[in-house]
Amino acid sequence: MAALGNRGTVTEASGFNAEEDAQKLREAMKGAGTNEAVITEVLAHRTNAQRQRIKEAFKQMVGKDLADELSSELSGNFCSVVLGLLMLAPVYDAYEMKYAMKGAGTEEAGLIDILASRSNAEIQTVTAFYKKEHGKTLEDAICGDTSGMFQRVLVSLLTAGRDESDKVDEALAVQDAKDIYEAGEARWGTDEVKFLTVLCVRNRNHLLRVFEEYQKVSGREIEDSIKREMSGSLEEVFLAIVKCMRSKPAFFAERLYKSMKGLGTTDSVLIRIMVARAEIDMLDIKAQFLKMYGKTLYSFIKGDTSGDYRKILLELCGGE
Known part of the structure; x- marks a missing residue:
């Protein structure tokens, strides 16, 4: 994961001064109304580590918790994004x-x-x-x-017990693919435990080989078999595991697309991914989004959300 550290749209602000930022936020909350543009400008352009220092400086300066103060001043989705950004x-x-x-x-x-x-x-x-x-x-x-x-x-x-080595056991990969096939497509009813044992335990490189072997054995992609054999939340979680093993940025790009497509926006999903991935792999997610849907993530957010909530998400997106 460390190698992805520089793939975020949010990076360390140069010339950072926690006390100055804390003062700016304090001023933004003074008087009637709140200056949300200032809050966006500060919090969407600082790393999580820098935001933690701003929180400390604010508490020293005012004797109050920054998150509590912002929570009492803000509301709705904008508040949700801001509070998320302030958490580790x-x-x-x-x-x-x-x-x-x-x-x-x-x-x-x-x-x-x-x-x-x-x-x-x-x-x-x-x-x-x-x-x-x-x-x-x-x-x-x-x-x-x-x-x-x-x-x-x-x-x-x-249990956090997944093998995280790079090792691929060729013989086991073939066996795993065969076991999954026999637990699903090849029988009446599905032995979901066999899917669990392979998908929740094996390392990424090994699983990518299992998926290749599965395609040979069954004549279809493992995602297609999961869709045929499972339903509801179980289908969703197994598909999510497979997609994350193939490409986390592609998985998150799809989740973002679906959160904004169709009637209304699934705000909780959109906010969670934008806040959680902004500093990790948002550049890769944006690239995947463009490749998969032919439009930029930025343009999608701009067309699908409104108000200050949209502005802070666009800042986290890091432009087109």
């Missing part, structure tokens, strides 16, 4: 997963997007933050909110 990455993931399980029903996409795309170390950090923040384990929360094989896949991903 694992805290934001934990917050989003908590939000996904809030109230009646579960926003499965929030759980799937995060658990299918994060590294073992990232998942371990998120689970630690979740326990600290909410007093219960993320596994307990997920088990209380999901069921069946979908729950089992999420719990498997939560």
